[in-house]
Amino acid sequence: MxxxxxxxxxxxxxxxxxxxxxxxxxxxxxxxxxxxxxxxxxxxxxxxxxxxxxxxxxxxxxxxxxxxxxxxxxxxxxxxxxxxxxxxxxxxxxxxxxxxxxxxxxxxxxxxxxxxxxxxxxxxxxxxxxxxxxxxxxxxxxxxxxxxxxxxxxxxxxxKAPSGFGEGLLLTLAVASLLVFIVNVSQNASLYVNFWPTTTPVGENEGQLLAVLSFVFQAMLFTGLTLYVLRRFPLPIGYATIVLTLIAIPLSTMRGHYLMIPISLIAGILVDVAYFYLKPSPQRATQFRLYAVVAAATLYAVYMLTLVFTMTVVWTVHMTIGSVVVVGILGWLLSYLVLPGQQPEESIKTHIDQ
Incomplete structure (x- = not known):
């Protein structure tokens, strides 16, 4: 036996x-x-x-x-x-x-x-x-x-949820290792190796649209996996800072865009601060959805601000700000896939009966 x-x-x-x-x-x-x-x-x-x-x-x-x-x-x-x-x-x-x-x-x-x-x-x-x-x-x-x-x-x-620094770090590295691999193989659609707002001129609608879609794709990878973990466990201390920075370090070497390392570090710290104050959890749905917006949009907000002050951004103000807003909205919508709103009991019963 x-x-x-x-x-x-x-x-x-x-x-x-x-x-x-x-x-x-x-x-x-x-x-x-x-x-x-x-x-x-x-x-x-x-x-x-x-x-x-x-x-x-x-x-x-x-x-x-x-x-x-x-x-x-x-x-x-x-x-x-x-x-x-x-x-x-x-x-x-x-x-x-x-x-x-x-x-x-x-x-x-x-x-x-x-x-x-x-x-x-x-x-x-x-x-x-x-x-x-x-x-x-x-x-x-x-x-x-x-x-x-x-x-x-x-x-x-x-x-049981990971307890202590060691187990929390293991969870963070487990997420980071998976995201690092996915971002690496999709790097042609990544802000880590392309500074599109400085190179895609106004009028190239297809180029700008592809750039914004790449923002959406990469943001949904990080936000989706983060919300997936958050639905199960509280996030470890420094989670976003470690994950975003570990993604940026190797990806920035592809084309020498080392500016992405401090951008990701700052964005990660801001996301972790938001997590500390919001304390999102499945039992706190409003805070969970607000955190989804922050997790999705913060990196791109810091990215755009940094490019505006350190390089020449050729996008219009509408594209520059609007692309960040779009990412935030989609982060909010993604939270409903991970944590659906409460359904009426009758609709749940009908679904089960079918």
Whole structure:
């Protein structure tokens, strides 16, 4: 008969309590290190695609960092599974809780990696935006997203909110690692690598519209994931400051826009201050929605103000201010998806009956 693991102080144990299983917050920390290793490779690879012309080989130093990080992540997840199985857990129980899709993602990533090498040999190495739409790269992005969401899924599934600085930092880094990856692969639609208000002149309606849509896309990534976490747990101290700054540091190196680091730092501090005073929670819906507006719009407000005072903004005042307002409105609307308003009892009953 299979033993059922239980959780004690962040670690997993079998029914007898004599054979501890690998898992819990300590495992999250180790796996986050493997994620950092892999993401370092993805940023090096992205930098190379952006800055080195005629890059025509799969065998590069940054690919070595990238795939060695993948091997480290695979080792970090598969070795504990085998150890846990030897300690009496079934194969399903042996997977650390929350990492089931991580196993799938990493396993498929090795297949995608071979396919990526074949694709490069057949069609050459992608340059600039082509790298984002290569079929093997897109498949890899899905696999990596499944894998890297593991720490956040694990924390989210636990019965108690993270307590203390260490567990709070783990939650923050789990969110940051996932967002950093998504923002990296969507960097062509990112304010971190494009200062559109200084380069897209008035009259280029399509260019300005695409710029504002990129603001919306990136703001919804941060705000959506933040509200998702906030619906489950209180946010850790310094959450927004750490997440936004960790996104800005590597992304700013793509095209040398290092001004985004202090912009993100200041915006993060302001969002954290707003969180402290609003104290949003699912039980405080009004404050929850106000915080959604602040979380969405603050980075873009600081961004626009900084560009106005340090560079030449070619957008009209209507576009400059209005783009920030649009982002804030959409943050408010997003809060209703994460925390719907109370429904009439009759409509709830009708929905259940159907």
């Amino acid at each position: 299979a033993t059922q693991p239980t959780t004690v102080r962040g670690r997993l144990f079998t029914q007898t309590g004599s054979k501890p299983l690998i898992g819990g917050s300590s495992f999250d920390a180790y796996f986050l290190f493997a994620i950092l290793w892999f993401e370092s490779g993805t940023f090096l690879d992205a930098w190379a695609h952006n800055n080195i012309p005629r890059l025509e080989t799969f065998f590069t130093p940054w690919h070595a960092v990238l795939y060695s990080g993948l091997i480290a992540a695979a080792t970090m997840i598969f070795a504990p599974i085998f150890i846990n199985h030897r300690r009496g857990a079934t194969w399903r129980e042996a997977i650390p809780r929350g990492y089931e899709l991580t196993v799938l993602g990493i396993g498929l990533m090795f297949i995608v990696g071979v396919g990526d090498m074949i694709w490069h040999v057949l069609f050459g190495v992608e340059q600039n935006i082509d790298a984002l739409f290569s079929p093997t790269h897109l498949a890899g992005m899905v696999c990596i997203g499944l894998a890297f969401a593991g720490p956040l899924r694990a924390i989210y599934q636990r019965s």
